[in-house]
Each structure stands twice: as structure tokens, then as C-alpha cells.
Amino acid sequence: MKEPIVIQNKLREAMGHLEKRFMEREELIRVLLLAIMSGEHLLLVGPPGSAKSQLARAAADLFGQEPYFDYLLTRFTTPDELFGPVSLQKLKNDEYIRLTEGYLPSARFAFLDEIFKANSAILNSLLSVLNERIFFNGRHKQISPLLFLMAASNELPEDNEQLAALYDRFLFRFEVEYVKQISSFELMFQAPTTPVPALLATDMVKQVNQQAADVQLPESLIYMLFQLKTALEEQEYVLSDRRWHKIGHTWKISAAIHGRSAVNVWDTVLTPHLLWDFPEDLVDIRTIFDTLFQDMLKREMEQELPLLTYNLTVKKWLDKEDELHAFQFKKEIGGALNKDAAERLKATTEECRTELEETARSLRGRLVSWQEKEKKLPEWIASQSIFLQHPDQYAVKFTHLRIQGERILQTIQGLYRTLFDREIPGIVYDYTL
Incomplete structure (x- = not known):
């Protein structure tokens, strides 16, 4: 079992390598790593050419040679392209089975660009893979080893019930913009081009999640979460119960990473990125959160x-x-x-x-x-x-x-x-x- 300080140092080192390659992405990198350690998925909203797919590939490289899958979705993408072709051999025996090796159902890490372009033929299978880690392969339930999926979109889904369900599967969300600072622009041309070293392991993620199961969520933090829910609803920001439960889980993951037996206020710092539906709402949501954070800090001190x-x-x-x-x-x-x-x-x-x-x-x-x-x-x-x-x-x-x-x-x-x-x-x- 790795000591918390070992895990923290590994994650800090991973942050350092990613920050050298992706300018002005410091907060995103922290959100990304917490999402991976939590076993949750991340959605990036931003323009083309902002290094979203490169970041996903680099995140997978941190875990060595784990199976990785990426794809650009369009309205015309077929299930075969994402989930694998149908086995002709099995079809002869009246079995409708896909050959999933090398495709999304067999991947540990994945990146799907323009995810909301997915058509209805893909959506249902995608939902079960993301949430339950199950792919319905013909009449069989195939367990997917998927640990983390990063998705990207230039725009958010329209008022479509199926797309809304897909959107809700992404607990972590982040708006990506182009590089703004001249110093970052200059460093972009000097960034390392070699793959990031394999610093992390899926066993580490498993260990942290096992430890998180024993972490306590104190009444004071539950009350803070309820205050946050109430304050957001007063401003007409409504989240599902499932989402609130998962937010509490990410707090426990952070506490486990830091070797704490109970969640404290410092485990909540990335919470605003788990709350918004539209990027323009982040400023208001962060203001609401900061007020409650300050009150909670006062209680903890x-x-x-x-x-x-x-x-x-x-x-x-x-x-x-x-x-x-x-x-x-x-x-x-x-x-x-x-x-x-x-x-x-x-x-x-x-x-x-x-x-x-x-x-x-x-x-x-x-x-x-x-x-x-x-x-x-x-x-x-x-x-x-x-x-x-x-x-x-x-x-x-x-x-x-x-x-x-x-x-x-x-x-x-x-x-x-x-x-x-x-x-x-x-x-x-x-x-x-």
C-alpha cells in the first residue's frame, strides 16, 4: 500500500510534466487528475485547436501502455466505428457479437471529440459504458475496463433528453480557451514533445478509492453541501441527487489522497467545476461557493x-x-x-x-x-x-x-x-x- 505522501508526490510530479506541455492549463490539469482518481469523466468545452485531444493522450500516457481509444464523432458515425465490427463468424451462428478489442469497450482511457454529435444508434451503448462500465454486446453484458473518458465539444447539447442524459454523465466540466499570455505563447514553442513518463498506475487509483470508502463526511460538510444546493436552487441552478452524491464522493477521494480520515474544507476547492451546466454560469457559482467556503473555513479554524x-x-x-x-x-x-x-x-x-x-x-x-x-x-x-x-x-x-x-x-x-x-x-x- 502506497503512503499518502507517495501518492501526493506522484500526482505533483504528473502535474509538473503536464504543465510544461500545456500552457495556462494549471487548473484544468488539477481537475483532470482529480477526475481520474475519482473514476469520473471530464467534459471540455472549447474551440478547436486548444490541445484537448493532446491533453487526453498525455493523461493516458501517465499510466503507461494502458489501452487507449480516441475518435471524432459526426452525425454519420456508426456503432461499428466506436464499439467494433460485428463478428461475421458469430453471425453465421445467429449471434450478434461485436469484436470490441481495440475499440471503446476495451479501452482503459478514451477521448471522444464532438461527443454531442453522437446519433441515437450510439447513445444508449455510450451511456451504459460511461456510467455502469457495461457494454451490451448482443445478449451479453461485457464489463468495460474504462477508468476515465475525456470528451470535448465546441458547443453544448440542445434541449434533447438523450443528450441531456449523456451530459449528466460528465461530473467534471471545464471551459478551455486559447492561450492568452505572451509568456505562455512563447513557452508553447519550447514545450517538450516527448511523451510524459508513466508515473501513475491504475492500482494507485484503486487503492485511493478503497481508502475513500472509509473516509467520513462530517455533518458540517454535509450541511455545507446542503447550503450550496439551497443557494444554487435559489438562483435556479438545479443539480440531480446523483450529482450531489458524486460530489461528496470526490471530496472523499481528495481526503484519501491526503491521508485524512475525514473530509475537510480543503477537499472542496475544485467543486465549482462540478456544478455548472453552462460555462457562463461559473462566475456566479464560484461566488456562491466562495462565500460558503469562507464560512466553512471559519468553522474549521x-x-x-x-x-x-x-x-x-x-x-x-x-x-x-x-x-x-x-x-x-x-x-x-x-x-x-x-x-x-x-x-x-x-x-x-x-x-x-x-x-x-x-x-x-x-x-x-x-x-x-x-x-x-x-x-x-x-x-x-x-x-x-x-x-x-x-x-x-x-x-x-x-x-x-x-x-x-x-x-x-x-x-x-x-x-x-x-x-x-x-x-x-x-x-x-x-x-x-
Whole structure:
């Protein structure tokens, strides 16, 4: 059994080789590798000549000499071209059997270009191969060894029920564009032309999937997934239950790759590419996801910076601010209060003073420690997931958590000044960082 660190290093090395050959495809390469490790299929939407078929071939090369099949579909493509010719020998014996060796049903990896051009004679067989890994060869069910299929299309399917079913078989989706940066354009002419080395193995994928079966999906992550579902449906983005279940499975795969026994927020980073039906929706979907990601990050970092707990304390005393402030004011001007009310408010005021001081000291200490953590954040974040492309960008999310903490501390200090007309003893914090 390979250790998680060995698997991670193999995948990082694979990413490096692919990135040298395919410019401005860093995120796509991560999506591709997670799809392969999950045993799910990937659909690329983009113009001709954007290296889609080359990337599919390179992905297969990572696994050595595994059977590979690719084909360009048209309206006139026949089942023979995809699934193999009918055996004339068997036909003599009244058996309708295809010779599938060297065709899609016997492939481990495959690439189908212009997949939505497939006609109805091909669709049903294609659906069962993609989903159940079964090819109905005459009266026999033939198990297909297919691990991963990448498909490409210049356009998305029209409102056709059969094509919609095919579209739903592709859990991972990615829009591909031409190279934009001049530096990438220059590197394109210097890219290696040799095949990528065989770094991965199907046994590794099998091992990861076996380990993923034991990975827990915590209630907090299930709740995040449900929040995501609800938020998307409010914007009229609707996904099937099957799709949501598979998204949870990919999170478990990521956790298994990183040697975790339970999914955490870092296993969700590629999720937006599993959600959209139309590429133009990705921006809105990513915004919705990022909001929930930030909330989940806050929950997962609660032990180090318990903002939720501090917020509850602040809310508790803000709700009593007017009552306590009135009590302080009446004391100063000698206002009359009955004895029981005076004793109760005196005790509550003292409790407030103590709790605000203790909370401020605790929060200040946490914030100072957090500032030290921020200095090494990119390295720490990078260690959480190999699928993160720019760890420094995620470090900004931690800065947002610190800023929220600083706002809470300012609120505590302001409330303390209002109620007790002085600063909290011993609390000095530099807000200019």
C-alpha cells in the first residue's frame, strides 16, 4: 500500500510534466487528475485547436501502455466505428457479437471529440459504458475496463433528453480557451514533445478509492453541501441527487489522497467545476461557493480563532448594553433604584466587566498568534491540498478571518468604554498590520 505522501508526490510530479506541455492549463490539469482518481469523466468545452485531444493522450500516457481509444464523432458515425465490427463468424451462428478489442469497450482511457454529435444508434451503448462500465454486446453484458473518458465539444447539447442524459454523465466540466499570455505563447514553442513518463498506475487509483470508502463526511460538510444546493436552487441552478452524491464522493477521494480520515474544507476547492451546466454560469457559482467556503473555513479554524464563540459573547452584552448603561448613569446621578434591581444590575455589571476583559485578553492573544501564522500561511495551505493552484490567494481568506477578529475586539473595547468609561486594562493591539 502506497503512503499518502507517495501518492501526493506522484500526482505533483504528473502535474509538473503536464504543465510544461500545456500552457495556462494549471487548473484544468488539477481537475483532470482529480477526475481520474475519482473514476469520473471530464467534459471540455472549447474551440478547436486548444490541445484537448493532446491533453487526453498525455493523461493516458501517465499510466503507461494502458489501452487507449480516441475518435471524432459526426452525425454519420456508426456503432461499428466506436464499439467494433460485428463478428461475421458469430453471425453465421445467429449471434450478434461485436469484436470490441481495440475499440471503446476495451479501452482503459478514451477521448471522444464532438461527443454531442453522437446519433441515437450510439447513445444508449455510450451511456451504459460511461456510467455502469457495461457494454451490451448482443445478449451479453461485457464489463468495460474504462477508468476515465475525456470528451470535448465546441458547443453544448440542445434541449434533447438523450443528450441531456449523456451530459449528466460528465461530473467534471471545464471551459478551455486559447492561450492568452505572451509568456505562455512563447513557452508553447519550447514545450517538450516527448511523451510524459508513466508515473501513475491504475492500482494507485484503486487503492485511493478503497481508502475513500472509509473516509467520513462530517455533518458540517454535509450541511455545507446542503447550503450550496439551497443557494444554487435559489438562483435556479438545479443539480440531480446523483450529482450531489458524486460530489461528496470526490471530496472523499481528495481526503484519501491526503491521508485524512475525514473530509475537510480543503477537499472542496475544485467543486465549482462540478456544478455548472453552462460555462457562463461559473462566475456566479464560484461566488456562491466562495462565500460558503469562507464560512466553512471559519468553522474549521474555530479551535485556533474561535470567532463564533467571541461573537456570541459580544452579542450577549450588546443586547444588555442599554440596560447596563442606564444603570451606570443612574448610579452617577444618584437615581433611585429598588434594592433587588440594584443588586441584580450590580452583579450583572460586574459579570460583564469580567467577561469582556477576559474575552478581550483571549482574543488579543489569539490574534497575535494568528499574525505569526500568517507569515507561513502559503506553505501551510499548500500542504493541505495538492489541487490548490495559488496558495497565496487562499491566504487572503485567512486575513479576512483576522480582520473579523479585529472588528470583534474593537467592538468589545468600544462597549467596555461605553459602560465603564475607560480602556480595558492591559489590552494593546496594533490594528495597522
